Amino acid sequence: MKQDMIVILDLGSEENARLAREIRALGVYSEIHPHDITPEQLQALPNVKGIIVNGGANRIVDGEEIHVSKEILNAPVPVLTVDYDGDLTWPEDQKERENILSGFIFGLCGAEANWNMENFIADQVELIRRQVGDKKVLLALSGGVDSSVVAALLIKAIGKQLTCVHVNHGLLRKGEPEEVIRVFRDEMDANLVYVDAVDRFLDKLAGVSDPETKRKIIGAEFIRVFEEEARKLDGISFLGQGTIYPDIIESGTKTAKVVKSHHNVGGLPEDLQFELVEPLKMLFKDEVRACGKALGLPDGMVYRQPFPGPGLGVRCLGAITRERLEAVRESDAILREEFARNGLEGKVWQYFTAVPDFTSVGVREGKRSDEWPCILRAVNTVDAMTATVEDVPFALLQHITKRITTEVKGINRVLYDLTPKPTGTIEWE
Numbered sequence: 001m002k003q004d005m006i007v008i009l010d011l012g013s014e015e016n017a018r019l020a021r022e023i024r025a026l027g028v029y030s031e032i033h034p035h036d037i038t039p040e041q042l043q044a045l046p047n048v049k050g051i052i053v054n055g056g057a058n059r060i061v062d063g064e065e066i067h068v069s070k071e072i073l074n075a076p077v078p079v080l081t082v083d084y085d086g087d088l089t090w091p092e093d094q095k096e097r098e099n100i101l102s103g104f105i106f107g108l109c110g111a112e113a114n115w116n117m118e119n120f121i122a123d124q125v126e127l128i129r130r131q132v133g134d135k136k137v138l139l140a141l142s143g144g145v146d147s148s149v150v151a152a153l154l155i156k157a158i159g160k161q162l163t164c165v166h167v168n169h170g171l172l173r174k175g176e177p178e179e180v181i182r183v184f185r186d187e188m189d190a191n192l193v194y195v196d197a198v199d200r201f202l203d204k205l206a207g208v209s210d211p212e213t214k215r216k217i218i219g220a221e222f223i224r225v226f227e228e229e230a231r232k233l234d235g236i237s238f239l240g241q242g243t244i245y246p247d248i249i250e251s252g253t254k255t256a257k258v259v260k261s262h263h264n265v266g267g268l269p270e271d272l273q274f275e276l277v278e279p280l281k282m283l284f285k286d287e288v289r290a291c292g293k294a295l296g297l298p299d300g301m302v303y304r305q306p307f308p309g310p311g312l313g314v315r316c317l318g319a320i321t322r323e324r325l326e327a328v329r330e331s332d333a334i335l336r337e338e339f340a341r342n343g344l345e346g347k348v349w350q351y352f353t354a355v356p357d358f359t360s361v362g363v364r365e366g367k368r369s370d371e372w373p374c375i376l377r378a379v380n381t382v383d384a385m386t387a388t389v390e391d392v393p394f395a396l397l398q399h400i401t402k403r404i405t406t407e408v409k410g411i412n413r414v415l416y417d418l419t420p421k422p423t424g425t426i427e428w429e
C-alpha cells in the first residue's frame with residue numbers, strides 16, 4: 001500500500017467529515033471508523049500511522065456516555081484525544097487547529113504527505129484485485145459521475161471480469177447512451193451490456209401523471225430490468241457500486257443520526273445476494289471527479305451537472321408522452337449547447353428545461369398553433385437545500401428562446417423561471 005492513513009474514531013461528532021477533509025488537505029489519507037473498532041479490525045487497516053479520538057457534545061447515546069476501549073487508547077500508534085475526557089479541545093482558530101493536526105500527523109506519527117490520486121488508484125486497484133480474486137463483478141452503469149468513475153476503476157483493476165449494464169430507460173439526455181457506449185465499450189474495451197428498455201419504461205409510464213408514482217415506476221422498473229440482466233449472466237459474485245462518502249455519512253454511522261436513507265443501499269431482491277465492491281466509498285465528490293480525471297474519463301462525464309435518477313421523466317411534467325419527452329430532450333440539448341458556448345457550463349450548478357402538459361395559443365407561419373411552453377431553469381446552490389437563480393444575460397435568453405421555438409417541435413413559448421428555492425424546488429415535480 002502506498003498511502004499512510006490517519007484513523008478518526010467516530011463518537012458522533014458532526015465535525016468528523018470536516019476533520020477528515022482537513023487531514024486530506026494536509027496530504028495524508030484519512031478514514032472515519034466506529035468508536036468501538038476492535039484492535040484486530042484496526043490492525044487490518046493498511047498503513048495506520050495514528051488515531052484521532054474525536055469526542056464532542058454528541059458522545060451521549062441513549063443517555064450514556066460512549067467510550068473508546070483501553071486497547072485502542074493504548075494502540076501501538078500515537079493516539080490524539082480531542083474533546084474527550086477533559087483534555088485537549090479544538091481551538092476556534094483554523095490556523096491553530098492546523099498546527100495541532102500537522103504537529104500530530106507529521107511530528108508524532110511520522111506520516112508522509114503521500115495522499116494523491118495516483119497513489120489512491122494504485123491502492124484501490126490492489127484492494128479490488130485482492131477482494132475479487134478471479135471472480136466476476138456486475139455494475140449498473142448509468143453514465144453519472146459516480147458509476148462512471150467506479151466503472152473506470154474496476155476496468156483498470158479487473159478488466160473483463162467486470163460486466164457493466166447500461167439501461168436506457170428513454171429518460172436520458174440527448175447523446176448520453178451513445179457516450180456511455182463510446183467511452184466504455186469503444187475506448188476502454190469494457191464488457192458492456194446495453195439494454196434498450198425505452199418502450200418498456202414508456203409503456204409502464206403511459207397515462208401516469210402523479211410525480212411520486214412516476215418516480216416509483218421508474219425506480220421499480222429499473223431494478224426489474226437490471227435483475228433480469230443479472231440473471232442472464234453466469235457466475236457473478238460481486239456487485240460494484242458508486243457509493244461515495246457523503247452517501248455513507250448521510251445514511252448515519254453507528255453514532256451519528258440518520259439524515260436520509262442512502263439510495264444505493266438495498267433495492268435488489270433477496271435471492272440475488274452479491275457482495276459489494278465500493279472502491280469510492282471513502283471519497284468526497286470533488287475527489288471522485290479528480291479520480292475520474294486521473295483515470296482518463298472525459299470532462300463532460302467527470303464534471304457532469306447533477307441529474308435526477310428518474311431523468312427527464314420529472315421534467316416531462318404530468319403524464320409522459322413520446323412527443324413531449326422529445327421536446328424536453330431537444331430543448332435541454334439546446335440549453336446545454338448554448339451554456340457551453342457562452343461560458344456558463346462550468347459556472348452554473350444545474351440547468352435544464354421542463355415542458356408542462358398544457359398548450360397555449362400561438363402563431364406559426366401566419367396560422368394559429370396550439371403548442372406547449374418550455375420552461376428554462378438555471379440555479380446555483382451548495383447543498384441543493386436552498387438555491388438561487390442564475391442571472392443569465394437577457395440576450396442569451398432571447399437567443400435560446402429563438403432556437404427552441406424554431407428547432408423544437410411543438411414549442412411556441414419559452415419562459416425563464418425566476419424563483420429561488422424556497423419557494424420553488426429545483427425541479428418542477
Ligand code: XMP
Nearest residue numbers: 215306307308309310350384421425426427
Ligand atoms: P429539488 O427539486 O428537490 O431537487 O429541489 C434537489 C436536487 O435533487 C435532484 N432530484 C433528484 N435526484 N432522484 C434523484 O436522484 C429524484 O427523484 C430527484 N428529484 C430531484 C434535483 O435534480 C436537484 O439537483
